[in-house]
Amino acid sequence: MFVMTTQADYELLIVVTVLGTIAVPAWAFRRRLATRWRRVVLGGLAALAVVAHYGFFLWQHPAGIQTHDAFHYYLNSKYFPELGYFDLYLCTVAARAQEEPDRPHRVRIRNLRNPVQRMKLDASAIPPRCNRRFSPERWADFRADLRWFQGALLESQWDHVLNDHGYNPSPVWTLIGRPIASLFPAEDWSMNLLRRLDLILVLTTLGFVAWAFGFEMACLAALVWAVNPLTRYSWIGDAFLRYLWFASGVIGLCLLRRRRHLAAGMLLGLSALLRLFPIFFVAGYGLWQVRHWLRERRFAPGLGAFVLGGALVAVVLPTLAIPVGGRGPSVLVEFARNIGPWSRVTADNSVGLRSLLSTVPRAPGEADRATAAGAEAEARRGGARRRSKDEAFEARRPWFLAIVGGMLLLWWRGIGRARAWEAAALGFLPMLLIPALPAYYASCMVAPALLAEGRRRIGAAFLGIVTVLCLCTLAFWERNAEWTAASVVLLLASLYVLVEMALARAPDAEPPAP
Numbered sequence: 001m002f003v004m005t006t007q008a009d010y011e012l013l014i015v016v017t018v019l020g021t022i023a024v025p026a027w028a029f030r031r032r033l034a035t036r037w038r039r040v041v042l043g044g045l046a047a048l049a050v051v052a053h054y055g056f057f058l059w060q061h062p063a064g065i066q067t068h069d070a071f072h073y074y075l076n077s078k079y080f081p082e083l084g085y086f087d088l089y090l091c092t093v094a095a096r097a098q099e100e101p102d103r104p105h106r107v108r109i110r111n112l113r114n115p116v117q118r119m120k121l122d123a124s125a126i127p128p129r130c131n132r133r134f135s136p137e138r139w140a141d142f143r144a145d146l147r148w149f150q151g152a153l154l155e156s157q158w159d160h161v162l163n164d165h166g167y168n169p170s171p172v173w174t175l176i177g178r179p180i181a182s183l184f185p186a187e188d189w190s191m192n193l194l195r196r197l198d199l200i201l202v203l204t205t206l207g208f209v210a211w212a213f214g215f216e217m218a219c220l221a222a223l224v225w226a227v228n229p230l231t232r233y234s235w236i237g238d239a240f241l242r243y244l245w246f247a248s249g250v251i252g253l254c255l256l257r258r259r260r261h262l263a264a265g266m267l268l269g270l271s272a273l274l275r276l277f278p279i280f281f282v283a284g285y286g287l288w289q290v291r292h293w294l295r296e297r298r299f300a301p302g303l304g305a306f307v308l309g310g311a312l313v314a315v316v317l318p319t320l321a322i323p324v325g326g327r328g329p330s331v332l333v334e335f336a337r338n339i340g341p342w343s344r345v346t347a348d349n350s351v352g353l354r355s356l357l358s359t360v361p362r363a364p365g366e367a368d369r370a371t372a373a374g375a376e377a378e379a380r381r382g383g384a385r386r387r388s389k390d391e392a393f394e395a396r397r398p399w400f401l402a403i404v405g406g407m408l409l410l411w412w413r414g415i416g417r418a419r420a421w422e423a424a425a426l427g428f429l430p431m432l433l434i435p436a437l438p439a440y441y442a443s444c445m446v447a448p449a450l451l452a453e454g455r456r457r458i459g460a461a462f463l464g465i466v467t468v469l470c471l472c473t474l475a476f477w478e479r480n481a482e483w484t485a486a487s488v489v490l491l492l493a494s495l496y497v498l499v500e501m502a503l504a505r506a507p508d509a510e511p512p513a514p
Helices: 007-028 035-059 065-078 088-099 129-133 136-152 155-161 171-182 188-195 197-213 215-227 244-257 261-275 279-296 303-325 330-343 353-357 375-395 397-416 420-425 428-433 439-453 456-475 481-503
Strands: 106-110 118-122
Touching: 007 035, 007 215, 007 456, 035 215, 065 088, 065 136, 065 155, 065 171, 065 188, 088 106, 088 129, 088 136, 106 155, 136 188, 171 261, 171 303, 171 330, 188 197, 197 215, 197 244, 197 439, 215 439, 215 456, 244 261, 244 279, 244 420, 244 439, 261 279, 261 303, 279 303, 279 397, 279 420, 279 428, 303 330, 353 375, 353 397, 353 428, 353 481, 375 397, 397 428, 397 481, 420 439, 428 439, 428 481, 439 456, 439 481, 456 481
Parallel strands: none
Antiparallel strands: 106 118
């Protein structure tokens, strides 16, 4: 995704770095303070961090960042029956040409059917399939909504919009997003309202953490989320339901902590259906049950309800997504065809083991900036760089397999010393090992930070980790070295958590809920 950075973004990152630095000793030595003052200090730091994180909008609106994201998620979900996964850019060019018929429309866009390629086209030569798929009324509505985006985006930004990665949410996300988007035309008031939904989701999630773990743990979760620079506002802040997977995943962990197994299975299953990789939360809980059976020759209570909840959403939601998507059962095939190529691409802004082992040095004279190249220059050199990254990873694949194998063995051992919800939270480890996730999905770090409930060193460690990430981001601002440094820090953090869990004594009993 293209990011328009501003001086305000950099300055606010300095603010959250300072807050994170203060939060480390505040958490580590909180027991020396009276309960009242401890809550005042932690609550104040958490509130300041959340306000600073969100302050990027409050103090200087970054024109085009959230609009860029809403273009894909709002517009494509609302007109998904006509656009599917592959025709957003094509139909956008066709509609813009009809809006301005006297202006030549020769553009370069990403070919979403073969996303590693760009294609040049003349709007006058676009096949009429867009008009055939839309009814006259729906085509008029599409053009009217697109008109708002034309006014909200600068002309120079359309190159980046039409060369992004298209619309990638699962059909289950479309099941939720399309009815909401269809309620509102694209206007200033409605888009501002839809953008606030993610803030509501995050605050609701923190409320559930307070319910399940207590006030201090909610403060820790807020600090880890808000200080973490990989999830900074200028990526997906004020977007349209981009935090839906995060809310359902973390709330699912909270429900598992409170032994609401049916609801936990449903929420964690929903998170996996929304973004696929949260399936590792479910895998962590499943392996914990296997370890319990190997030790006790019986499964722990709650497994049946958890499986029932997960099975219900796994069957019901994709079934409902088929008619809501408006494209019949083929929507599932289209999703698989769309997501397949991207699952094999390691983007510059991805983090984790795969991203680290795909790192290649920049060619002499090549700008080492993630956002410096325009669409034309990126198209010329992107293919060669992608091949270089693929070749680098293939050469290092034995290292990849060896590291993954060793870490998964530690994961298995750590699960044996975890409680049920802790084992689920430890699912963050294979998220960092196996796929190459874009950096903004590092908000999943909130899940392992919750392990600090009974292991106080982990809380201070995670506050230190996000602060170190801030320092790396400041040091490598807007350069691809930022993602390399972040990958190293995240992998060391996951190793620390696994060693902490593997060496820790298994808890005798679940501590009482707050």
